[in-house]
Amino acid sequence: MGPHAERVALPGRRNVLLRPIQPQDAEAEQAFVAGLSLAARHFRFHVGLRQLSPAMLRQMTEIDHRDHVALVAVADAPAEPRRIVADARYVRLADAPTEAEFAIAVADDWQSLGLGRTLMDRLARHARGQGLHALVGDVLPENRRMLVLMRGLGATTRPHPDGPQMVQAVFPLQSGMPQEIRPASPSPSY
Numbered sequence: 001m002g003p004h005a006e007r008v009a010l011p012g013r014r015n016v017l018l019r020p021i022q023p024q025d026a027e028a029e030q031a032f033v034a035g036l037s038l039a040a041r042h043f044r045f046h047v048g049l050r051q052l053s054p055a056m057l058r059q060m061t062e063i064d065h066r067d068h069v070a071l072v073a074v075a076d077a078p079a080e081p082r083r084i085v086a087d088a089r090y091v092r093l094a095d096a097p098t099e100a101e102f103a104i105a106v107a108d109d110w111q112s113l114g115l116g117r118t119l120m121d122r123l124a125r126h127a128r129g130q131g132l133h134a135l136v137g138d139v140l141p142e143n144r145r146m147l148v149l150m151r152g153l154g155a156t157t158r159p160h161p162d163g164p165q166m167v168q169a170v171f172p173l174q175s176g177m178p179q180e181i182r183p184a185s186p187s188p189s190y
């Protein structure tokens with residue numbers, strides 16, 4: 001069972017509906033990714049991808065809502081029906097099932113409204129309810145905005161096992177739990 005649907009009011013009377021992604025969102029998800037700026041796509045996918053391959057698109061929209069959970073923000077505006085303006089997800093790690101790797105992106109013209117923070121909060125809340133102990137994400141060191149957001153939510157950062165081109169943001173979900181350092185594990189392909 002994925003997270004609950006929820007309406008969220010953002011500044012400037014821009015409202016969104018947060019809800020789990022569905023297979024019918026494939027076209028809107030493709031448009032969302034293709035519409036991101038080059039910088040945002042680079043920060044999100046770490047590669048110069050312009051659009052999602054059909055296989056990737058399926059992987060991102062046809063999910064089980066258990067090991068792979070994804071929340072999208074859909075613009076609640078008659079002029080933009082079904083437009084996806086943000087996507088936040090996690091995938092449980094096969095070798096550490098109480099941890100999951102997360103990723104998030106907000107459309108450029110919907111950034112700095114608090115949406116990233118709200119989505120991370122809802123994703124974390126859901127993950128906690130599912131018994132997860134931590135969300136872990138690969139962040140490029142030059143991604144100041146993401147690092148500020150994560151620190152504001154209580155995450156810590158640590159060196160990435162693969163090298164200095166990335167840092168790992170660790171978002172603890174269970175209070176009082178020591179943060180163990182895990183060995184490198186292959187990134188899930190989402």
Ligand SMILES: CC(C)(COP(=O)(O)OP(=O)(O)OC[C@H]1O[C@@H](n2cnc3c(N)ncnc32)[C@H](O)[C@@H]1OP(=O)(O)O)[C@@H](O)C(=O)NCCC(=O)NCCS
Binds near residue numbers: 039138146152
């Ligand atoms: C990182 C990202 C998800 C943030 O989403 P957002 O909706 O703009 O974030 P919010 O509006 O919730 O702001 C989050 C924090 O960033 C800070 N922030 C906003 N604009 C900023 C800026 N230009 N520089 C530095 N920090 C900034 C705010 O202070 C805010 O902190 P606060 O809530 O404690 O005040 C979004 O910028 C994005 O999608 N970037 C491209 C993809 C990406 O980097 N994904 C992360 C990969 S791990």
